[in-house]
Amino acid sequence: APPLRVCLLGTHGAGKTTCARQIADKLGIFHIQFEEYLQELILPKTKEKIGPDYDEEPEEDNSRMPILSQELDDFSQIMTNAETEKSKQEVELTDEEEAIKANLMDNEALPPEVLDNIVLDWWKKEPFRSTGFILDGFPRNLHEAQYLSERGLCPDVAVDIQVEESDILDRLFPPRLKKWKERQYKRMENKKKLKDLKAKLRV
Template structure:
């Protein structure tokens, strides 16, 4: 059973790598964005609450996100096979809530995979995607938000002794191989 969080700046390749590892090892891939959309579509109480914020273009508050994550982590596939979290936690309060939740569920984290990619590479990658909202100014602002809100999680998980840092620059297959090795998987 694999219980892993993927951490890193926007454009570091978290989603790509999380999906690859999840598919190869048959572990549920839990993306915050996917879960929010699914909860809204299914019309769950938390989904309805999240939709109110999303419809106004506002960030969904921590308590709603944490509740939705708790619902997902309580499902049988996660209890049987573990999980790969992608996009959560993003802040120290979310990380602390996740620790508490996982302790209650008896599913402590194995590792946190931190994909380290420097800012200039991130800007280059995100500009190359060609999305209308990916201007250099917007990308640099997202990196600043990441540095303020999410980067402190690197120290938080490092102090717990479960952080593995992987250089997120290079061939996708090579990065996947480094992640597998860091997780003790037989690629």
């Protein structure tokens, strides 16, 4: 049988990746999670995943720690983080990497030449060409669908997963709530450290 090329579509939180992994394992084809692949392309320079799903609220209490807080156990870690952040800002991204970053951060459209460097290999080169793949989360919009059409890159099957909005909320809300609680706990811990530091300085 010829290799199977599948595009799996659906809104964020619909369960595409879970389904794609199961299908890929069942059929013995590659599973490609598109946005995760974009993250991996720039991760060596960004050092961390970027985008709305990975943004965190700033740690206000850390920024208020005075220099005299060297007595605190985590002061050296704060300084290390600051140096790391500075080094991140100094790393220059290529035009292609900047386009990928803008897409992940602000949903800016990827130029055709950038898509060429990413997508064409899955149709044209080994081992994808002879094995087949399930492309999870691509195309994401009309622009990307038109790109596939213009390049003659037609999947054998396109599946659009549709789920109720309430099901998506049930899937996404609990982990986001857990993450929020962890941030709140960390914030309270920092407030306690700051209070203890002020008490030491008054002695």
